[in-house]
Amino acid sequence: MYFKRTLTISFRQIWAITKKDLQLDLRYIAPLISKNFISPIKTMAWFLIIYSGFFSHSVNNFGGYTKENYIINLLIGSIFSIFFNLGAGSFPAKFFNEKWWQTIQGTLIAPINSYKLVLGISLSELIKAILGLLMVSAVALFLHPIPFYNFFIIFGIIIYTFIGLAAMGLIKAAFILVNENLNSIVEYFFLAVSFLSCFYYPIESFPSILRPIAYYNPIYQSLFLIRNIWLDQPISLFNVLYPLFFMLLLIVVGTSFYNFITKRFDIDGY
Amino acid sequence: MLKVEKLTKIYKTRKKEIVALDNINFELKEGEHLAIIGPNGSGKTTLVKMLTQLSRPSSGRILINNKEISDESKWLFGLMLGQMIIYNRLTVKQNLDYFASIYNVSNKDYEIKKILDYLEISDKSNDYADHLSYGTRSKLAFARAIIHNPKILILDEPTNGLDPASADSLREVIRNYQTVIFLTHNLYEVTSLADKLLFLKKGKQIYFGSLEDFCKKHNVDKNDKEAIEKLKEMYVL
Numbered sequence: 001m002y003f004k005r006t007l008t009i010s011f012r013q014i015w016a017i018t019k020k021d022l023q024l025d026l027r028y029i030a031p032l033i034s035k036n037f038i039s040p041i042k043t044m045a046w047f048l049i050i051y052s053g054f055f056s057h058s059v060n061n062f063g064g065y066t067k068e069n070y071i072i073n074l075l076i077g078s079i080f081s082i083f084f085n086l087g088a089g090s091f092p093a094k095f096f097n098e099k100w101w102q103t104i105q106g107t108l109i110a111p112i113n114s115y116k117l118v119l120g121i122s123l124s125e126l127i128k129a130i131l132g133l134l135m136v137s138a139v140a141l142f143l144h145p146i147p148f149y150n151f152f153i154i155f156g157i158i159i160y161t162f163i164g165l166a167a168m169g170l171i172k173a174a175f176i177l178v179n180e181n182l183n184s185i186v187e188y189f190f191l192a193v194s195f196l197s198c199f200y201y202p203i204e205s206f207p208s209i210l211r212p213i214a215y216y217n218p219i220y221q222s223l224f225l226i227r228n229i230w231l232d233q234p235i236s237l238f239n240v241l242y243p244l245f246f247m248l249l250l251i252v253v254g255t256s257f258y259n260f261i262t263k264r265f266d267i268d269g270y
Numbered sequence: 271m272l273k274v275e276k277l278t279k280i281y282k283t284r285k286k287e288i289v290a291l292d293n294i295n296f297e298l299k300e301g302e303h304l305a306i307i308g309p310n311g312s313g314k315t316t317l318v319k320m321l322t323q324l325s326r327p328s329s330g331r332i333l334i335n336n337k338e339i340s341d342e343s344k345w346l347f348g349l350m351l352g353q354m355i356i357y358n359r360l361t362v363k364q365n366l367d368y369f370a371s372i373y374n375v376s377n378k379d380y381e382i383k384k385i386l387d388y389l390e391i392s393d394k395s396n397d398y399a400d401h402l403s404y405g406t407r408s409k410l411a412f413a414r415a416i417i418h419n420p421k422i423l424i425l426d427e428p429t430n431g432l433d434p435a436s437a438d439s440l441r442e443v444i445r446n447y448q449t450v451i452f453l454t455h456n457l458y459e460v461t462s463l464a465d466k467l468l469f470l471k472k473g474k475q476i477y478f479g480s481l482e483d484f485c486k487k488h489n490v491d492k493n494d495k496e497a498i499e500k501l502k503e504m505y506v507l
Contacts, residue, residue, distance in 0.1 A: 009374045016371030020360070027359045027398075102353035106414075109322045110372045111344040266325045 013112050017120025021094070022127060036082065036132045044078040047200040063202025069231060075140040076230055077199035080223045082132055083158055084197065086125045087165025088190055091173035092183070094121065099176065104267065114170060114255035122166045126159070133158075146230055154226050157243075161222040164247030167254030174261035178268050193219060218246030271449060272298040272321075272422060277330035279316050279473075289473050290316045294330070296468050296478045300421075303450045305464035305481075307457070309505055312470040314453045315352070318424055321451070322349050334422075345373065348420030350428055354411035358400035362391065362410055365399060366417055373418030385413045388443070390436075404431045412440060416447070425452040429459065457498045469504050476504060 025032050048071070055067040065073055098104035107117070141151070172190065175183040196210070197219040206214055214220050222243040228235045277294040280287050291313040298304050306314050319325035321332060323339060332339045334346060349355070357365055363382060370378035386392040389409045394402060399410060408431055416423060428444065429437035444450055444463055454460060460467065460481070467484055469477040477484065481492055490496040 012371055012374060016368055019371075020357070020364070020368040023364050024357060024359050101358065103355050103357055105324055105349070105351060105353065106355040106369070108324055109344060109347065109349055110369075111341065112372060113341070264326065266319075 010116060014116050014120045014123065017112070017117060018124040018127070021121060021124035025124075025128060032128060036086070036129055037135070039085075040078045040082045040132070040136075043081065043200065044074050047074055047077075063204030065202050069144075072140055072144045072231065073202075073227065074200060075136055075143070076227050077223065079133060079136050079140070079158070080161075080197075080219075080226065081199040082129055082136070083162045084165060084194060084199070084219065086129055087122070087162045088169045088172075088193075090121055090125050090166060091117075091169035092176055095173040095176045099267070104177070108262065108267070114258045115251075117258075118163065118166050118170060118251065118255060122163045125166070126162065140230070144230065146232075150229055154229055157222055157226055157229075160244065160247050161219070164250040165219075167251040170254040170258045174258045178261055178265040180268075193217060196220060197223060199223065216242075218243045218250075222247075271300045271335060272451075273331075273333040273336075274321075275331045275333070277317070277320065277332065278328050279313070279320065279325065280328040291320075291327075291470075292473045292475075294468075294470075294475050296466075296475070298422075298449065298451065298466065300449055302465045303444070303447075303452070303463055304466045304468060305460040306451065306453045306468045306470065307455070307460060307501070308470035308476070311472070313473040314470055315426060316473075317470070318349075318351070318426060318451070318453060321424060322347050345418075346421040348415040348418065348423045350411050350415040350423075350425045352426050352430075354407055355414065356399045356407060356410055358398065361396050361398055362386070362402070363395040365410060366413060369414050370417045375418050381417065385417060389413055390439070405433060405436055408432055409436065409440070412443075416443075421449060423447055423450045425450065427454055427456075428452060429454075429456065457501045460501060461492050461497050471504075 051062075051065065051070045051074070054062060055070065060066065062070075095104065098107065137151070146154075168190075172183060172186045175186055196206075196214040196217045198205075198214060203211055203214050203220070221239060225235060225239045225243060227233070228239070274294055274296050277291055278289070279291040280289050282288075294313075294317060296304070306317065308314055316325060320327050321339075323344065334343050337343075357368070360368070363386075366382045366385070367378065370382060375381050382395075383392065386395055389412065391406055391409050391413075394406055399407060402410065408428070412425075412428060415425070423444075425444070429440055432440060441459065441463060444452065450463075452459070452463065464481050467477060467479060467481050468475065484500070485492045485497055488497075488500045490500055
């Protein structure tokens with residue numbers, strides 16, 4: 001009975017966070033469209049131009065990217081890039097806003113824990129990104145059809161990766177609350193992770209010294225898994241378990257870190 | 271119900287330490303109204319932030335029903351700060367709906383309507399918060415603070431910026447509320463609403479006790495203007 005009640009309250013709170021976040025963003029719809037649709041398409045378009053130039057000038061294979069599959073590779077990378085930016089960037093952006101709006105205290109004094117925050121915000125971001133995801137996926141499916149169950153598996157991988165990324169964003173958000181200088185340093189770490197995730201280029205484009213780092217980057221491994229499922233390439237158990245383990249670890253570490261920071265330090269600079 | 275023991279807050283910077291609160295002790299029973307007063311910079315807001323866990327004490331304890339405050343205690347507090355904690359991009363109703371859901375208010379639509387009617391802002395329920403006047407925003411902030419019927423209501427200058435009629439009606443709500451801690455510079459509010467009085471100055475506790483004892487000590491009636499004059503004297507001492 002107690003468990004059922006706690007669960008009901010938790011669901012209500014998570015949905016309240018999601019609903020509020022959607023309502024906040026939906027008041028001004030143009031920035032939302034720009035962030036979720038235009039930006040990733042813009043980035044993909046640059047690489048599309050570069051690769052089409054490559055492959056029309058006697059290059060046949062660039063780290064597994066070929067004339068036949070580079071567009072589908074870019075589309076998959078684009079889907080993942082959308083979720084990376086939304087996942088890792090959502091909490092920092094929201095906490096910055098809430099500091100400016102002086103509403104962050106509402107979150108801090110409320111009886112909601114960091115897991116509910118992660119789930120509530122992740123759900124809201126997923127809802128906002130769903131149209132973009134469907135649009136890009138439809139094009140990718142048209143160019144390279146896959147069975148429905150494979151698409152379902154890919155969607156599952158995207159969701160757990162996304163929640164892990166949101167928890168990673170919570171670490172950055174915690175720094176935003178207590179010391180914005182540290183946040184800027186973490187920003188570079190996020191940039192490096194993004195760079196080493198190979199959204200729009202193959203891992204072979206890195207110098208050999210960077211390749212092992214990129215290979216063991218769990219975001220890259222998630223993307224690798226999705227690409228290989230989509231393109232019907234072989235996958236190993238390591239490719240499945242390694243990113244899954246890391247995403248679960250990120251959820252635990254991200255929420256624990258946020259709890260530690262917000263319980264130990266005062267909010268600064270608002 | 272609420273007990274504060276040897277509460278101290280020290281802000282450390284590279285060059286110096288600032289003692290924002292120094293050894294604060296007080297107790298509040300259920301149903302009592304505590305006024306926290308003192309000049310600017312006396313540590314009133316810091317104290318409120320620690321009560322609501324927005325800030326951590328450097329030392330000392332805060333107990334609720336003999337248990338140290340924890341995440342569970344967050345259900346018990348309703349807070350209205352100087353920063354109103356209102357989402358300007360949401361409507362009045364959306365703001366209240368969010369906080370009602372977070373605090374698991376049952377029958378929330380009915381509760382929201384009841385509060386909006388009571389505060390006479392139900393005609394604004396679909397207006398965006400950034401389109402409201404300061405006074406209406408204050409009422410919304412107050413509605414947000416009491417939406418979950420908290421056991422302890424904490425208010426930072428609740429009638430600031432309100433017209434006299436609205437201020438009076440808000441005071442009436444506060445008067446009838448169960449347990450209230452309020453910060454104010456309005457000494458009339460102290461004599462008309464408070465049972466207990468905590469006077470802070472430069473982070474130190476100058477006086478804590480019942481308003482009745484304070485008046486007896488100074489041989490004044492709490493309803494007389496002299497009581498206010500005696501309170502004013504503490505500011506310049």
